[in-house]
Amino acid sequence: MTATLRIAYHMAAFSWYAFIVKSLAAKDGEDLPPGIFVYGGPWKYLTFLNLVSLLQMVFFGLAAVNDFQPGKKSENFLQRCTDLLFSVFAFPVGMFVVLLFWTIFAYDRELVYPATIDAFFPPWINHAMHSFVLPILLGEIMVQPRVYPKIKHGLAALGIVGLAYLSWVIWVYLSVGIWVYPLLGLFSKAGLMGFFFFNMSVVTLLYLLGEKLNSYIWCPCRL
Template sequence: MFSAVFHLIMFIHYTFIIYYEQNILNPPEEIRKHEKIGLGSLKFITFWDLLVQWLYFTVALLNDILHSNTPVSGQHRKCSQLQKCRDFIFTTIGFSTATFVCSAFWGLYALDRELIQPAAVFDSWFPTWFNQGTHTVPIFGVLVEMQLICHRFPSRKTGFLTVACFASSYLLWTLFIGYYWDFWVYAILKQLTGFGRFVFITVMAAFFALTYFVGESLHHTSWKVKTL
């Protein structure tokens, strides 16, 4: 029962955050003039994460409402397609994207916030609570979810390739925006040289990939069962 309530709370949270970002948030002209570049908010990995989390908690909530849960000890082939979809999203891009976005954002923020969210550009219009809702809530959300629900993981190859393809898609999209429109989504990419960007992106890609194995390890440690 608690898991269903949690799924409802998170669904409402992400629905509101996405709506607020798209319809209420009022950035200055300096930001708005770049809105059409890179399909608007879709140039930001944070927005990708918000969509992924919204999708996951929508599916999880529907699974709760339709009572289509099957205990992890049961036969996987007897699981509903909705539950299989829920588990696949969470164990691949759900956990990994939330962990990557929040860890990378706050890591760079602690190092030098001007690299990721310059104070002069954001502080006047970007509310602190909204920043927490987009860059802190996701990682706590997936960690709580991991303790509430025992998910079935795909094969390691399938899971890792899914995360790798998702991460690569965003990195390629970022590079396309940077070189085609001459607009770097994050300040740190604008400051780096070509080789510096290569090193930074390689490190970020490796970290993104690592989050899959972190999630797999944490989940198996928490539940003490084989869920592959």
């Protein structure tokens, strides 16, 4: 994969996510439709965190900056940071958002993305947040190999972040009495624990999938 193509890919991906975030920010101040509540702002939604907070937009921004760094990439601190961000967070969380969202949406969209939101977010923004993330991540695996941490370290970091987000979701519920996602209101306490455990299991499998894909595509025997 030529350096020029890799740079172009990272710049294009970063520009795309920056455009999406700008489009979302332009909605600030508008009346919220039923299904969205004010407390916690957009930071209570995993979709928004996936786009902005140390994940897709930030990852591709750092990857683009790293492309212009001189010297051997493997010895570059920024390279190691982007390897960690992609392998442990951007890929498994991004894939999880897409797969879980559309699975629930297909079953009953009112449980995750009520129809009233369509008047607030046009369909293209919905797909930008919940569909296009997947092919962009798969494309990233194709354009640049990543060095994965030891599995136990990677899963430990992923678990800490998962527990932090779970704690935030529960805090929002305890503060305002409303679940971030209507689906959660259907579960008993035991059901919630089972659902959260299932989600973490899926994210773990996606982490392992990313590692396998990276190894398969960039195995020296295939180059």
